[in-house]
Each structure stands twice: as structure tokens, then as C-alpha cells.
Amino acid sequence: MSRSFLRDDDLTPAEQAEVLALAAQLKAEPYDHQPLAGPRTVAMIFDKPTLRTQASFAAGIAELGGHPMLVDGTLAGIGRRESVADVARVLGRQASQIVWRTYAQASLDEMAAYAGVPVVNALTDDFHPCQLLADLLTVREHKGELAGLTVAFLGDGACNMGNSWLLAGATAGMQVRISGPEGYVPDAEMFDRANEIGAATGGSGSVVADPREAVADADVVVTDTWVSMGKEDERDARRAVFGPWAVTPELVAAARTDAVVMHCLPAYRGMEIAAEVLDGPQSVVWDEAENRRHAQKAILAWLQERAQA
DSSP, X not given: OOOOBOSGGGSOHHHHHHHHHHHHHHHHSTTSOOTTTTTOEEEEEESSOOSHHHHHHHHHHHHTTOEEEEEEHHHHTBTTTBOHHHHHHHHTTTOSEEEEEOSOXXXXXXXXXXXXXXXXXXXXXXXXXXXXXHHHHHHHHHHSOOXXXXXXXXXXXXXXXXXXXXXXXXXXXXXXXXXXXTTOSOOHHHHHHHHHHHHHHSOEEXXXXXXXXXXXXXXXXXXXXXXXXXXXXXXXXXXXXXGGGOBOHHHHTTSOTTOEEEEOSOOOBTTTBOHHHHTSTTBOHHHHHHHHHHHHHHHHHHHHHHHHO
């Protein structure tokens, strides 16, 4: 079975470093590496709303010499009109790779089991590994070596970004602190897995309930929307609960003076992050958004070269 990228710990620490180095190279020389020349087709399926994911994958696939084929998830009716396994068998004969932004991690895993070509997780309810490659690339650009850095993730940690920061951060040798209200942190198994990885890399994952304590001396401050897709009816209740974890200038001031602030977007100014922070000098969110393209090109190229080996 072809290598796929379904969750952050699908890459070993050495492989993650290799992919990030390739991403930096592809950013510097965007048209010099074309493993999808032909052009080879990459199927892109989007079951959830998308802007950065669709734009960055489509642009990146084209820059790698390939053809981005958009498959309308609504029309395909994956898992309803046809089984995931049957869709995988069909698309695997039409495309060299499959990129899927969907809900259930189990569906993505099933796609990878039957496709016969690499499958890339463009977001599920459980993980957002391509975003983390972009985030780590961004931190690498601004801070240099990743190992030993401290990351504070504030707000709703019980989400795909919280899980992915734990796994990818620990893989990179970073100390990842998750801070949110009670009941809004990742499951214990995610911390266990992060610390298992960290035993070899020097990384770690922990819960730090107090947001000021979490950001104290942090090198990276991260947040995400408090109202994830599908939870819009909880907006008012969540806003009341998450208030103390808003990324304000006062909270950022407790981090290192050269700390960078990240948000995977879309952002809601005045809720999880203050406008003056998002648009301020410590924010690297626009670099982060651009780096989706370079990081995704790297993982697509890395997987394609292994599929062809």
C-alpha cells in the first residue's frame, strides 16, 4: 500500500524534518521541482467549507507540474451514494494522489486502504496535519531550530488543531502547552502519544489551565476559532466560556518579547483574538496561510517520489 499522510505522526521526526526542508526549498525555487509533470492528476475532494485549503492545493499541484481535479463531494455522495471503498477504487485509477477534506477520520483511513495511491488529509474532525506542516515551516522561518521551543495553544484545544499541535509539535521536539476551559482539551490518548514521541525528540505535551501561565515565556502563541464548523449554534455559549483565553495584547505580553502569534484562519477579530494582535507586528498568520502551499507541495512531492520508487 502506498504511503499516505493521514495524521501528523505518520511522519517520523526525521521524515518531518525532511519534508520541512523540502518545503523551504520549494518556496525558494517554486518551479524547479516537478514530480507531477505529465501532468499527473491529483483528485481534490472538499466536503467542508474551504478557502486556503482549496486555493493552496490547486496552486501547489499546478506548480509541481500536475493537474488539480476537483471532485464535488456533494455530487459524489461519498459514503451515501457510493461506499468510501468503491470511490477509492475508482479515484485510485484516475489520479496519482487523493486529497480529501472531510469529517470522519475513519472515512479517510478507509479511502487510503482501498485507493492504491497516496491519500492526504486536508482536514478531518480529528486532525489537520497539512496545516501543522505549514505552521512548523512558518515557525522555522521566524525562529530557526524548532526543537526546544515552547508553544502555547489557547482556547478550544478539543479540536483537530489541538490534536495536531500535540503530535506534530512533539515530533519536532517542541514543548506544547494546551490551555482552555475544563472539558475543552484533547483526549488523554493524544497527550500520551505526544509524550511517547517526545521521549525520543525532547518534545512534550501538557495541559496548563491558566492562560497566563501557559503563555509565560512561550516562543509561539497559537489560537483557533472558538466556533468550529458544525458548532455554530454554540457561538454565544462558547464566547462566554472562552473569554479568559482570548489572545489579547495583555496576554501576548506575558510571552517572550519575540514570540510569534499564529492562527490558521478564518479568524474572528474581537473573539478568540484581538484585531490589534492579528494585524500586529508579532502576527505571522499571513506567512502561515501562504505556507500552506509550500508545505503541501512538499508532502505531495515526498509521497509521489515514494510511490514511484
